[in-house]
Amino acid sequence: MEMIYIAAAIMMGLGGMGAAIGVGILGGKLIEGSARQPELASRLQGTFFLGAGLVDAIPIIGVGIAMYLIFVVAG
Amino acid sequence: MAAAGEEKTVSDYIVHHLTNLTYGKLPEGFERHDGDTVAAGGEWTFAHGADEIAAMGFNAVHVDSLGWSIGLGLVFCMLFRWAAVRASADAPSGLLNFIEMIVEFIDNQVKDTFHGKNKLIAPLSLTIFVWVFLMNLMDLIPVDVVPELMLFAGVEYQKIVPSTDPNITMGMAIGVFFLMLFYSIKVKGFGFVRELTMNPFNHWAFIPVNLFMEVVGLLAKPFSLGLRLFGNMYAGEMIFILIAALFGAGVFWLLPAALLQLGWAIFHILVITLQAFIFMVLTIVYLSMAHEDH
Numbered sequence: 001m002e003m004i005y006i007a008a009a010i011m012m013g014l015g016g017m018g019a020a021i022g023v024g025i026l027g028g029k030l031i032e033g034s035a036r037q038p039e040l041a042s043r044l045q046g047t048f049f050l051g052a053g054l055v056d057a058i059p060i061i062g063v064g065i066a067m068y069l070i071f072v073v074a075g
Numbered sequence: 076m077a078a079a080g081e082e083k084t085v086s087d088y089i090v091h092h093l094t095n096l097t098y099g100k101l102p103e104g105f106e107r108h109d110g111d112t113v114a115a116g117g118e119w120t121f122a123h124g125a126d127e128i129a130a131m132g133f134n135a136v137h138v139d140s141l142g143w144s145i146g147l148g149l150v151f152c153m154l155f156r157w158a159a160v161r162a163s164a165d166a167p168s169g170l171l172n173f174i175e176m177i178v179e180f181i182d183n184q185v186k187d188t189f190h191g192k193n194k195l196i197a198p199l200s201l202t203i204f205v206w207v208f209l210m211n212l213m214d215l216i217p218v219d220v221v222p223e224l225m226l227f228a229g230v231e232y233q234k235i236v237p238s239t240d241p242n243i244t245m246g247m248a249i250g251v252f253f254l255m256l257f258y259s260i261k262v263k264g265f266g267f268v269r270e271l272t273m274n275p276f277n278h279w280a281f282i283p284v285n286l287f288m289e290v291v292g293l294l295a296k297p298f299s300l301g302l303r304l305f306g307n308m309y310a311g312e313m314i315f316i317l318i319a320a321l322f323g324a325g326v327f328w329l330l331p332a333a334l335l336q337l338g339w340a341i342f343h344i345l346v347i348t349l350q351a352f353i354f355m356v357l358t359i360v361y362l363s364m365a366h367e368d369h
Contacts, residue, residue, distance in 0.1 A: 050356060053349040057303045060346070064310020067317055072086045 004074040008066035015062035022055040085320045090125070092218060092316045095240060096232040097122040099135025123231060137240055144237035147209040151202070177205065181355070188359045191262070191366030196359060199254075203247070204355040207304065210238040211347035214311055215340055218319045238308040241301070248301030251358050255296070258365040266368055300357055307350050311343055 030048045034041035098121050105113045108123045121138075122128045128135065158174040167175055181204055185197045213236045225233040237243045259267045271289045272282045318339060321332035 049349060050353060053353045054303075056346075056349075057307050060310045061306035062310075064306065064313045067310075067313050071317065071320075072089055 001074055004069050008069045011062045011066045011069075012059070015059040019055050019059040023052055026051050026055065085323070088320055088323075089313075089316050091232070092222060093234065093239075093313075094125065094128070094232045095137040095234050096139040096230060097128050097131065097135050098138045099128075099131035101127065101130055105130050121231070137234075137242060139233050139235065140237045140240040140243050143213065143235055144206075144210055144243055147213075147237070148206055151205045151209060155201075155205070177201070184356065185359055188356065189363045189366075191363060193258070193362075193366065196362055199362075200355050200359055203358055204351050207238065207247075207354050208348060208351035210236065210243070211308055211351055213237070214239075214308060214315065214343060214347060217336075218312070218315050236308060236312055238304055239312045241305045244305040244308075245297075245301040247304075247354075248297040251300060251361065252297035255293075255361050255365045258362060262366050263368050296357075296361055300354065300361075304350055304354055307346060311339075311346060314339055315343075 026048060030044055033044050098119070100117045100119050101107070101113045103113055103115050103117050105127075107113065108127070122131060122135070155174060158171050161171055162175070178201060181201045182197055185200050189196050216235065221235045222233045234240065259270075263270065271293075272285050274285055274289060276285055315336070318332055318335045321328050321335070324332075
């Protein structure tokens with residue numbers, strides 16, 4: 001049963017780590033792009049949110065499943 | 076939080092909130108929760124608890140998901156009809172203005188992404204966006220309100236966010252998938268078969284390899300589309316329920332739990348809009364790919 005907690009921790013931790021790197025790169029590129037071409041900033045922002053939403057999905061799903069494991073399967 | 080007269084644990088509470096109101100056919104000879112045995116030929120009834128849902132198997136529908144999603148679809152239709160009837164060249168105000176803004180936003184989005192010629196795409200995108208948004212919006216209603224009211228009225232389970240039910244999200248994704256297949260065949264004709272078999276290696280000996288890769292790629296689209304929405308909303312709902320369970324942990328937890336609930340709800344406003352938007356944009360992109368002839 002204790003293994004479930006470790007599994008949940010790995011799930012949340014690695015998922016969050018990967019997504020953080022991804023969103024970091026994404027945000028950096030957004031700033032870079034809008035510094036080069038400020039007139040495109042609003043359109044880039046729309047695409048940025050789309051990308052962030054796609055990346056965001058994975059850790060959030062991981063957190064949801066991890067919470068389910070901790071509180072329902074193990075609890 | 077807890078029903079009168081019996082002690083409920085946190086995991087009971089969570090499981091109760093994550094169970095759909097299921098109507099289905101119990102198999103013959105199944106012993107029900109009150110000790111009755113199901114008569115010959117099976118019985119169509121509402122399920123009480125997980126074992127009865129498991130016994131129903133395939134012969135079951137989630138009444139709450141269906142009801143809420145169809146109801147929200149009707150809300151969308153009536154709201155937008157109301158606006159369409161009143162639309163004029165004058166300066167609009169209030170709600171009318173808001174609806175015109177949504178329509179214009181979707182229209183621009185479709186014009187940017189979709190380059191084929193098809194009158195169905197813009198209305199389809201509008202429907203998907205507003206419908207999914209409304210279904211996700213049910214997540215912001217405090218998790219206990221509707222289930223407890225329904226319990227009061229004698230209905231045992233009620234899950235009010237249709238997009239936390241994989242049947243609903245996968246159903247929509249499969250609908251999009253059929254549209255993709257339909258337009259691929261309609262626009263490309265035999266070219267669709269060629270696309271499946273002659274890409275990426277343009278040689279007859281590679282046909283099985285190409286076919287395998289392309290079919291996997293094709294099937295992954297509706298799968299990821301449906302699961303992304305489901306996963307996001309399910310995880311969000313799960314966290315709402317967990318924070319709500321904190322209220323039962325003692326007086327000291329009331330304020331932190333309320334703040335957490337508020338914070339997560341505000342963050343969730345972004346998530347629900349973003350997920351509805353992503354579902355719509357991906358639908359447009361997939362259908363746009365179905366219209367591109369190489």
